[in-house]
Amino acid sequence: MTEKHFPFSLEAVRKLAETTPTPFHIYDGAGILAQVKALYDAFSWCPGFQNYFAVKATPNPAILRLLHPMGCGVDCSSMAELVLAEKAGFKGEEILFTSNDTPAAEFKKAAELGAILNFDDISHIAFAEEAIGHLPEFVCCRLNPGKLKEGNAIIGKPEEAKYGFTPDQLFEGFRMLKARGVKRFGLHTMVASNELKADYFVETARIVFDLVAQLSKALDISFEFVDLGGGIGIPYRPEQDTVDLPRVGEGVRRAMDEMLVKNGLRAPRIVFECGRYVTGPCGWLVTRVLHIKDTWKKYAGLDACMANLMRPALYGAYHHITVLGKESAPCTEVYDVTGSLCENNDKFAIDRALPVLEPGDWLVIHDTGAHGHAMGFNYNGKLRSAEWLIQPDGTPQLIRRAETLDDLFATLVPTL
Numbered sequence: 001m002t003e004k005h006f007p008f009s010l011e012a013v014r015k016l017a018e019t020t021p022t023p024f025h026i027y028d029g030a031g032i033l034a035q036v037k038a039l040y041d042a043f044s045w046c047p048g049f050q051n052y053f054a055v056k057a058t059p060n061p062a063i064l065r066l067l068h069p070m071g072c073g074v075d076c077s078s079m080a081e082l083v084l085a086e087k088a089g090f091k092g093e094e095i096l097f098t099s100n101d102t103p104a105a106e107f108k109k110a111a112e113l114g115a116i117l118n119f120d121d122i123s124h125i126a127f128a129e130e131a132i133g134h135l136p137e138f139v140c141c142r143l144n145p146g147k148l149k150e151g152n153a154i155i156g157k158p159e160e161a162k163y164g165f166t167p168d169q170l171f172e173g174f175r176m177l178k179a180r181g182v183k184r185f186g187l188h189t190m191v192a193s194n195e196l197k198a199d200y201f202v203e204t205a206r207i208v209f210d211l212v213a214q215l216s217k218a219l220d221i222s223f224e225f226v227d228l229g230g231g232i233g234i235p236y237r238p239e240q241d242t243v244d245l246p247r248v249g250e251g252v253r254r255a256m257d258e259m260l261v262k263n264g265l266r267a268p269r270i271v272f273e274c275g276r277y278v279t280g281p282c283g284w285l286v287t288r289v290l291h292i293k294d295t296w297k298k299y300a301g302l303d304a305c306m307a308n309l310m311r312p313a314l315y316g317a318y319h320h321i322t323v324l325g326k327e328s329a330p331c332t333e334v335y336d337v338t339g340s341l342c343e344n345n346d347k348f349a350i351d352r353a354l355p356v357l358e359p360g361d362w363l364v365i366h367d368t369g370a371h372g373h374a375m376g377f378n379y380n381g382k383l384r385s386a387e388w389l390i391q392p393d394g395t396p397q398l399i400r401r402a403e404t405l406d407d408l409f410a411t412l413v414p415t416l
């Protein structure tokens with residue numbers, strides 16, 4: 001069980017709404033730092049342990065700057081994310097570039113920043129060498145374990161996922177990299193998204209360590225890091241539990257000891273690329289009820305829509321909803337909680353038991369800190385919202401203003 005809390009008062013939220021009308025996202029800086037600390041604590045046994053925050057989860061420089069002093073790097077997968085990382089002050093190997101289907105210009109930019117390149121495919125070795133003019137000294141490759149490992153709902157079965165090298169291709173790939181002068185090596189895999197079971201990550205680590213041992217011996221190379229990707233899940237539902245991170249840390253430590261250290265192999269540093277785990281539970285979408293509609297079903301229509309939070313429509317994902325000021329009211333009504341897009345899947349919740357709602361009620365949709373605002377889009381001309389960061393000292397900081405119609409129309413030729 002995880003209690004769904006919202007750390008700010010209705011009064012505080014009303015105050016923010018005076019300058020940024022609802023809907024908007026609000027992030028709890030202190031909470032974000034606590035998440036990072038728990039992850040680092042679980043791997044305190046591992047020198048050089050690092051989380052490269054997946055920029056795509058919450059691509060805002062204020063969030064990146066909050067994470068930087070905690071020792072986090074950034075994981076980028078596009079030009080925009082590389083530029084954001086650069087502007088937010090990340091340098092060199094603090095930047096990991098885990099892309100796929102990668103344009104030449106992005107390899108070039110990543111190399112210029114001194115980022116660690118994480119290749120998604122064997123063909124990218126020659127492609128990146130051509131794009132950059134040479135290969136960097138440190139290269140990581142992404143494993144797709146295929147049938148060695150079951151995936152989960154968001155990423156799907158590894159053998160049907162577009163990402164990564166097959167194990168055989170890794171032998172060939174690292175042989176090529178070594179022959180072309182690459183000196184430092186990493187191995188990455190990410191086969192699950194939003195996974196809650198601690199042992200899943202330990203099993204994944206075992207698959208990667210096994211390959212690290214085989215590759216090290218076959219090619220006489222050593223691995224500087226093992227990147228277990230992102231994918232640490234969060235309890236979106238109140239009946240779910242948070243991932244047992246100490247169990248993940250301890251399981252990975254034991255596996256490394258048994259499979260690498262005891263075989264005389266170098267102990268690689270463990271890194272992750274977690275986004276959701278870090279910011280997901282520390283963000284909320286604040287929205288108000290516009291209309292209550294009673295037809296074949298009861299509908300609560302909000303001023304937010306799928307453009308502000310796409311996960312329920314995209315994945316059927318559950319997001320908990322709290323009504324501010326009615327936290328202890330009994331949930332006697334059942335609503336579909338909708339947005340205003342001309343799409344019937346524009347629903348934040350279906351058949352959700354809630355207190356009796358009225359127009360004007362303040363709702364918070366929980367766990368929107370990752371892959372929330374970031375997935376926003378402009379269909380139906382809906383504008384993306386503002387984002388607020390409540391700094392760890394309690395000061396509210398507007399970290400993105402809301403879009404305007406001028407923003408929306410800015411790319412039209414000729415202009416309106």
Ligand SMILES: *Cc1c(COP(=O)(O)O)cnc(C)c1O
Nearest residue numbers: 054098230231232273274275276
């Ligand atoms: C999306 C993604 C992540 C972050 O995933 P989370 O679920 O937010 O932890 C990390 N690495 C890669 C390669 C990704 O595609």
